Amino acid sequence: MSDQFVPVRRGRGRRPAAEVRAGVLASAGQILMRDGLAAVTFDRVAKESGSSKMTLYKWWPSPGMLAAEAYFAQSEQALEFPDTGDLRADLTTQLTAFVRLLSDGGTGSRVAEIIGAAQMDPDLARAWKENYSAPRRELARARLHAAQQRGQLRADADLEIIVDHLWGACYHRLLVLKVPVDESLVPRLIDQTLRGVTPAGA
Amino acid sequence: MSDQFVPVRRGRGRRPAAEVRAGVLASAGQILMRDGLAAVTFDRVAKESGSSKMTLYKWWPSPGMLAAEAYFAQSEQALEFPDTGDLRADLTTQLTAFVRLLSDGGTGSRVAEIIGAAQMDPDLARAWKENYSAPRRELARARLHAAQQRGQLRADADLEIIVDHLWGACYHRLLVLKVPVDESLVPRLIDQTLRGVTPAGA
Known part of the structure; x- marks a missing residue:
């Protein structure tokens, strides 16, 4: 994932947004493949990717749409x-x-x-x-x-x-x-x- | 629906099983077509078909399977x-x-x-x-x-x-x-x- 599409926000030690987004998608993709669509919840993806649930809510309207984007990225x-x-x-x-x-x-x-x-x-x-x-x-x-x-x-x-x-x-x-x-x-x-x-x- | 496939049980004024079954399928089919799959619940089908929920539980493992059979019958x-x-x-x-x-x-x-x-x-x-x-x-x-x-x-x-x-x-x-x-x-x-x-x- 390049920085091209997502503005990078730095400061106070936060990771760049693109990096966070890529990490969230990778975690969601792993959960999806391992345990199925129903296992892709904001709670679990936040925990496994080390991101805040707030970030996930901001970027994806639903866990289903996060799972779908993770599948697109993988395939x-x-x-x-x-x-x-x-x-x-x-x-x-x-x-x-x-x-x-x-x-x-x-x-x-x-x-x-x-x-x-x-x-x-x-x-x-x-x-x-x-x-x-x-x-x-x-x-x-x-x-x-x-x-x-x-x-x-x-x-x-x-x-x-x-x-x-x-x-x-x-x-x-x-x-x-x-x-x-x-x-x-x-x-x-x-x-x-x-x-x-x-x-x-x- | 003919009596051929479902044994007819009579007694104490109960309707024949085949008739009850056909009525349940007709109600389930109407609810499915009008309001969608999520609306096909045992509660609602029992109410609209005048059958007991117990009967529905006995014949169908889940409301989804009742809805599917209603669709097969209609199509x-x-x-x-x-x-x-x-x-x-x-x-x-x-x-x-x-x-x-x-x-x-x-x-x-x-x-x-x-x-x-x-x-x-x-x-x-x-x-x-x-x-x-x-x-x-x-x-x-x-x-x-x-x-x-x-x-x-x-x-x-x-x-x-x-x-x-x-x-x-x-x-x-x-x-x-x-x-x-x-x-x-x-x-x-x-x-x-x-x-x-x-x-x-x-």
């Missing part, structure tokens, strides 16, 4: 969208990382808990959509658009439906079907998304 | 899988009904609330999977299998991925992307699922 690097020019290879790289995250003992259930809680909590739903799902959909759309410009996808292909077909399929299994998601799904998912399922000439 | 008829032999037409019929249910002011958010609560409640998750999502996935798979037998789908098509691509895409928008789902999505979704997105000959 960001793992979920980059490569562009080597080879669409199928790049989708395989990104989706394999995503499926690993969902199936990596525990992380999948944490994602499920955050999305689950968002269905009853409009503030958390807004934070999830604005900070995570909408920007990630836009990153995917941009990568697919580049492929479309190069003629690797049909000009009339609906790129948002491709996003539903690749990442949405994984979320469907995680949240709705409640069946395990593993890497063996990735090549079949990509192939069927790209080629469809009707016989040649049909 | 069952609307979500039948037709087989006229025309795969595209049948998928259009079923998915249009499904999308209408998800977008029909309120029902979509009730489904989202039930699935959301299931992410934190293992009993509700099991009830949702066993009574709703697994049987519905199997109905869809059976309809797709019939099409595959008739040569309307490639022999190597993964039918479970087709389920993810059609119904999963709608759930992805409802639960994860939090964007409106409407009927205009249906034909594009079906077309892209069947035909894929790569240019001819690619």
Whole structure:
């Protein structure tokens, strides 16, 4: 976490705000991964990060939103969208990382808990959509658009439906079907998304 | 609700169990649709259905599971899988009904609330999977299998991925992307699922 986004306040021995914020997010992320969303309370995060509860109340409207931001911070690097020019290879790289995250003992259930809680909590739903799902959909759309410009996808292909077909399929299994998601799904998912399922000439 | 599944107990002027059960489910369904999942409490359902709370405790382990069963009962008829032999037409019929249910002011958010609560409640998750999502996935798979037998789908098509691509895409928008789902999505979704997105000959 750089000082760029959070003004650094010094004086009377206080730690810089950016440092405090990074520490709080790291503690919240650890608690989330270890013990689940319900364990992420302001009390516990304040204690484990050595920050005041007042600071937490000032920065996050609810423990759920703190937990969601901690998850975004942890997953960001793992979920980059490569562009080597080879669409199928790049989708395989990104989706394999995503499926690993969902199936990596525990992380999948944490994602499920955050999305689950968002269905009853409009503030958390807004934070999830604005900070995570909408920007990630836009990153995917941009990568697919580049492929479309190069003629690797049909000009009339609906790129948002491709996003539903690749990442949405994984979320469907995680949240709705409640069946395990593993890497063996990735090549079949990509192939069927790209080629469809009707016989040649049909 | 028929007497077939629930043994009818009579005596001392009590209503038959099946009738009581149907009345409880109808009340729970009304409360769910009108006021949301959190409003479905044993207290309120007992009061509105004229049943004893003891009866409710005996039949349902939690109010969430009662609400889920009420939703299954209400949606069952609307979500039948037709087989006229025309795969595209049948998928259009079923998915249009499904999308209408998800977008029909309120029902979509009730489904989202039930699935959301299931992410934190293992009993509700099991009830949702066993009574709703697994049987519905199997109905869809059976309809797709019939099409595959008739040569309307490639022999190597993964039918479970087709389920993810059609119904999963709608759930992805409802639960994860939090964007409106409407009927205009249906034909594009079906077309892209069947035909894929790569240019001819690619």
